[in-house]
Amino acid sequence: MRARIPTAILAALVVGSTVAAAVQDSVDLTAVDRIKAEAITRSQVMDHLRELTDGRGPRLTGSPGFDAAAKLKSLNLRLDRTVRIALWSGEEQGLLGSRAYVKAHFADPATMQLRGERGKLSGYYNLDNGSGRIRGVYLQGHDAMRPLFEQWLAPFRDLGVTTISIRNTGGTDHLSFNAVGLPGFQFIQDPLDYGSTTHHTSADTYDHAITADLMQASAVIATLVYQTANRAERLPRRALAVVTPSR
Numbered sequence: 001m002r003a004r005i006p007t008a009i010l011a012a013l014v015v016g017s018t019v020a021a022a023v024q025d026s027v028d029l030t031a032v033d034r035i036k037a038e039a040i041t042r043s044q045v046m047d048h049l050r051e052l053t054d055g056r057g058p059r060l061t062g063s064p065g066f067d068a069a070a071k072l073k074s075l076n077l078r079l080d081r082t083v084r085i086a087l088w089s090g091e092e093q094g095l096l097g098s099r100a101y102v103k104a105h106f107a108d109p110a111t112m113q114l115r116g117e118r119g120k121l122s123g124y125y126n127l128d129n130g131s132g133r134i135r136g137v138y139l140q141g142h143d144a145m146r147p148l149f150e151q152w153l154a155p156f157r158d159l160g161v162t163t164i165s166i167r168n169t170g171g172t173d174h175l176s177f178n179a180v181g182l183p184g185f186q187f188i189q190d191p192l193d194y195g196s197t198t199h200h201t202s203a204d205t206y207d208h209a210i211t212a213d214l215m216q217a218s219a220v221i222a223t224l225v226y227q228t229a230n231r232a233e234r235l236p237r238r239a240l241a242v243v244t245p246s247r
Contacts, residue, residue, distance in 0.1 A: 011124060012084070013121060014081050014121070014229050016080065016081030016122070016229070025151060028226070028227070031223075035223050077226060079230065083225055086098070091173060098173035099176045118180070121177075125174075125228075129172075130208075131214060132189035133159075133210070134189055135189060136162060136187070140168050140184070140238075142236070144236035145183060146166075148231075149164050156220055178238060187220070192208075193208065
């Protein structure tokens, strides 16, 4: 039996300088159609899932989705900003990987001392709740994002993506970004047997992954990354927390 290693969470960060000329937000439906075709019609998502889950650790069902996002270049779709794919370790021990990254690159949440790269990050997307297909997104109380998500997710209503919730959800790495005023989001997913069987158990293996769900998630994530990368302005910022100096 393979040794189990600490859970790793995959995520996408979109960074880069803002574009000088602002344009009205819109959805590139041609690009969305190409992404959906690549992620669903020609998907090879299950071909590498066994190696990722058994070879690199449990709960990596998010990896095919972010692999699709990383392959946007192969579709010859322009990206005006850099897309970083993050593989976090130490999530179960207290979001250690993402917290350390945020502190090093964006801001120290204890003092709110800002780092130089904070002004370049546009948004952060996180998929962490098993194989269940995406049904929507949690706004984390950041209602300024609602109009954008309504536009960007509209082409996926036929695939069941219909919910934009103002609610917060916790327990994963988007919280590290939210803590320093950056827009970070976790998706709403079908629960399947994630909470009852696979979560933190030895049953968390690739055979519990649902091929069609992973294909759908790949298309949704890649589209949001594409839209975020090509938006003329960064995503709306969250308010910075006020830190009270200790006495």
